[in-house]
Amino acid sequence: MAFSKNQSEVDEGLKGELAKKGVVVTTINQLYNWGRQSSIWPMQFGLACCAIEMIATACARYDIARFGAELFRPSPRQSDLMIVAGTVTKKMAPQVVRLYNQMAEPKYVITMGACSIAGGPFIDGYNVLRGIDRYIPIDVHLPGCPPRPEALLYGLMELQKKIQSQEIETTEWYQKGMKREYPVPDFGPHGLVPKFNPEVWQPRELDHRKDKYGEPILIGRKTKAPDLDAPLATPPVAQPPKPQTA
Amino acid sequence: MMEKMFEVQDPVNHDTQTLQVNIGPQHPSTHGVFRMNVVLDGETVVSLKPVMGYLHRNHEQIAENISYTASMPYTDRLDYFNSMSNNFAWALAVEKLANLDVPERAQYIRVIMAELTRLVNHVSVIGFLLNDLGAFFTPVLYAFREREKILDIFEEVSGARMMCNFLRFGGIKRDLPAGTLERIKEVIQNFPKFLDEFETLLTKNEILCMRCQNVGVLPAELAVNASITGPMLRASGVNYDVRKADKYSIYDRFDFKIPLGQTGDVYDRYYCRVLEMRESLKILQQALRDIPVTGEIISKKMAPFVKAPRNFKPPVGEAYGRVEAPKGELGFYVVSDGTPQPWRYHVRAPSLINLTILEDLCIGHKVADAIVILGSIDIVLGEVDH
Ligand code: SF4
Numbered sequence: 061m062a063f064s065k066n067q068s069e070v071d072e073g074l075k076g077e078l079a080k081k082g083v084v085v086t087t088i089n090q091l092y093n094w095g096r097q098s099s100i101w102p103m104q105f106g107l108a109c110c111a112i113e114m115i116a117t118a119c120a121r122y123d124i125a126r127f128g129a130e131l132f133r134p135s136p137r138q139s140d141l142m143i144v145a146g147t148v149t150k151k152m153a154p155q156v157v158r159l160y161n162q163m164a165e166p167k168y169v170i171t172m173g174a175c176s177i178a179g180g181p182f183i184d185g186y187n188v189l190r191g192i193d194r195y196i197p198i199d200v201h202l203p204g205c206p207p208r209p210e211a212l213l214y215g216l217m218e219l220q221k222k223i224q225s226q227e228i229e230t231t232e233w234y235q236k237g238m239k240r241e242y243p244v245p246d247f248g249p250h251g252l253v254p255k256f257n258p259e260v261w262q263p264r265e266l267d268h269r270k271d272k273y274g275e276p277i278l279i280g281r282k283t284k285a286p287d288l289d290a291p292l293a294t295p296p297v298a299q300p301p302k303p304q305t306a
Numbered sequence: 307m308m309e310k311m312f313e314v315q316d317p318v319n320h321d322t323q324t325l326q327v328n329i330g331p332q333h334p335s336t337h338g339v340f341r342m343n344v345v346l347d348g349e350t351v352v353s354l355k356p357v358m359g360y361l362h363r364n365h366e367q368i369a370e371n372i373s374y375t376a377s378m379p380y381t382d383r384l385d386y387f388n389s390m391s392n393n394f395a396w397a398l399a400v401e402k403l404a405n406l407d408v409p410e411r412a413q414y415i416r417v418i419m420a421e422l423t424r425l426v427n428h429v430s431v432i433g434f435l436l437n438d439l440g441a442f443f444t445p446v447l448y449a450f451r452e453r454e455k456i457l458d459i460f461e462e463v464s465g466a467r468m469m470c471n472f473l474r475f476g477g478i479k480r481d482l483p484a485g486t487l488e489r490i491k492e493v494i495q496n497f498p499k500f501l502d503e504f505e506t507l508l509t510k511n512e513i514l515c516m517r518c519q520n521v522g523v524l525p526a527e528l529a530v531n532a533s534i535t536g537p538m539l540r541a542s543g544v545n546y547d548v549r550k551a552d553k554y555s556i557y558d559r560f561d562f563k564i565p566l567g568q569t570g571d572v573y574d575r576y577y578c579r580v581l582e583m584r585e586s587l588k589i590l591q592q593a594l595r596d597i598p599v600t601g602e603i604i605s606k607k608m609a610p611f612v613k614a615p616r617n618f619k620p621p622v623g624e625a626y627g628r629v630e631a632p633k634g635e636l637g638f639y640v641v642s643d644g645t646p647q648p649w650r651y652h653v654r655a656p657s658l659i660n661l662t663i664l665e666d667l668c669i670g671h672k673v674a675d676a677i678v679i680l681g682s683i684d685i686v687l688g689e690v691d692h
Contacts, residue, residue: 105332107339108361108688109386109468118443119450134333152339152360155331181380184371185364206468 089227096140097128097220100168103139104132105159107146110173110206114145117209127216136162141219143212147175147182148189150252154244160196161241165233168223170200170215177201194256196242322347327673331360337434337680338687342664349672354665358658361691369651374400374475375615377651381638382469384653385689387427390419390460391631393473398554399627399638404620406476406608411601413556415478418490418593419463419470420629421586425497426456427632428537428579429504431684435576436508438681439517445508452500455493462486475611475618477604487594494590501583509577518573522667522679525570532663535656536634538683541578542570548630559596560589572682616646624650633657633684657689 070085078085106114117124124130133139136159148156160169171192174180179190192198199222202215232238242260245252256263330341339360345352365384369377381396382389394416401408408416433449457467463482464472472479508514524534529542539546547564549557565581567574604612611618620642628637634656641650660683667683668676 108363109383111338112386112468115446116450116454119454120447121451121454136332147361147363149360149362151362152331155339155360159332181383182363182368185368187362187364208467 090224092228093224093226096166097223099131100127100129100141100216100219100223101131101133101139102129102141102143103136103159103163104134105136105142105145107144107148107152108173108175110145110175113206113209114143114172114212117212122209122213124213124216127213127220129216136160137164139163140166141168141170143170143172144176144192145172147173147180148192149187150189151187151247153189153192153195153252154247156192157195157242157244161244165238165240166231167240168199168219169196170202170212170219171198172202172204172207172212172215174203174205177203180205189252191261194261195245196257197260324352329677330357337685340685340687340690342676342680344673344676346673349674351668351671351673351676354668354676356661356664358661358691361687363688363692365692366651366653370648373616373646374618374620374648375611377648378473379469379471382471383688384655384692385631385633385636385657385686386468387430387686388423388632389468389470390423390472391629392636393470394420394555395627395629395631395636396638397473397475397627398629399625399640400475400620402627403623403625403640403642404475404607404618406605408476408555408605409602411481411598412477412603414593414597415482415603416473417555417557417560418590418597419460419472421590421593422456422459422490424586424632425583426453427684428583429453431632431681432504432508432576432579435572435678435681436514438677439514445504448500448504452497455496459486459490459493462489474604474608476608477602481603487597490590491594494587494594497587498584501580505580509580514576515573517675517678518576518682519571520569521572521671521675522682523569523571524663524667528663528666529570532659534634534660534663536630536632536660536684537578537582538575538634538660540564541567541574543567548628548635552628554627554629557589560592562586562588572678575682575684619644619646628654631656633686633689634660653689653692655689655692657683657685657687658692661685661690 075085106112116122118130118132129141136142140163142160142163144156160167169192171177175182175188176192179185179188182188183190193201200215200218202211204211207215228234232240242257243254245254245257325346327344327346328341329344331339341357341360343355343357345354363383365380369380378393378396381392384392397416400406429449429452430446433446436445437443460470460472461467463486464470464479524538524542526542526544529539530544534542535546535548543566545564545566548554549562550564562585565578565585567578608618622642622644624639624641626637626639628635630636635654636656637654639650639652639654640648643649664680664683667679671679
């Protein structure tokens, strides 16, 4: 990912000279983003196996505190970052969206592990959501099953880059009327209703992004799970047996 | 005015209302996505209904549609702390079904890995139990420091830290790399030192004793009737360990004891786990002493299926393989109809069955104790909901 860095327009040489005299020249954006990126508070929220690697990242060996993100908050109201660590089942998805809605702006999401990106090893199952990005926008996808703690740190650094590239004037959460709340899906008898949120995700056939970037390349075996979300077909009516022709 | 406010008309039979609280599914002390529907009278638990299924990943349905070997990585994800012992149970079930023998060296490596897993599990569980008691994260830091050392060994032998996928039917996937046994020896030598340190901090700690002793007492009779297994059953004083009762694999060759509790409270469960780790270390030392230097690692019958696992078709029949997983008796029941996929596949998940008596343990205790009791049961939601 390439993010345009918020650079101050002061000449680098002049900056260096001033720094020797103890004067720091920066922009408000840079300073503000530096503060934000070095104190990301993640939500203490584990879903499955990947959560254990998330805890391992917080522990002594990998020590997420080096990146200022060691303060795992149990409440969504106090956290900036949601690490969706693990399988999102259809029963759990409404809760995840609700937690996202409860987080205060600015908020970021990292999906950790193949499961939360696309269903992972359990994609063929009837109860696993094929990616939480159908309901909420995601900032960083971290593949792996589970991703190593180093990978989570890398994801965090990518997120820091993204934060560094944001500007106070143009960011979404300072705009008037900005409300980033997404409708919570219902867990009905035939899976989740609606099946996805068209604001953040579109199925491949409807996705306009394919005009711009071309068809996505699909690899791997094509598997088909039973479509539980389909409306129930009317039961076949028994036909009278055909008269036998002699 | 103030006096009136604190005046209680009838201090014995004063009117109280019950309050219904949902703990979870996102809650730091529920060990994952688990919901407890608690009815409280003041702070006392009146009734508690566990709500599960937030992590139901249709493990059994998937396993019935794929080949036998392909189920192996899915068993890793059942109880994600102990992938090796989950592999072990599934391998035992299919070996019984297909009547396979396991070479000597592979047997030893399996036992070594299963016992290392037990260390990982118990040490982390004690850390999390302390977390629930309010010693936030410090014991976990100690526990995970040791866990990392053992995970390094897993990574060395299997290539993955958590999801090892290391065992195969009739043996193991690959032989140990050179020098691994020495490193395992080193870890085992240093482990008692860590356990002593852990115990000096915890075992006689006054707060720990007061919070844990006589909390969540599980009588032996109830434990047997509810088919509780594992350290929880043994903390109640019932001498039952599948390693001794079933003597699967080569456990009959080792000399180890089964620690038993007396009262069956949270403290006994904690201390049983500590003692079990010490016994595991004994098994590991004996296994490392006796392991043959070289040898086959997979049985001759299975050799053609190493490269083509989908051709593996066990004969028609049924089998039940079980191991003493760190959480309790983990069993796989499998029915074969002679095709490459199992016809029926069932998991006896110890966490799920141990969780069923949560309400009996919690009623009458304070809500803070309910969380400690849940921590002492030692559940992993991947296995509860499978
Ligand atoms: S990606 Fe793998 S490790 Fe992570 S939750 Fe899914 S199955 Fe578990």
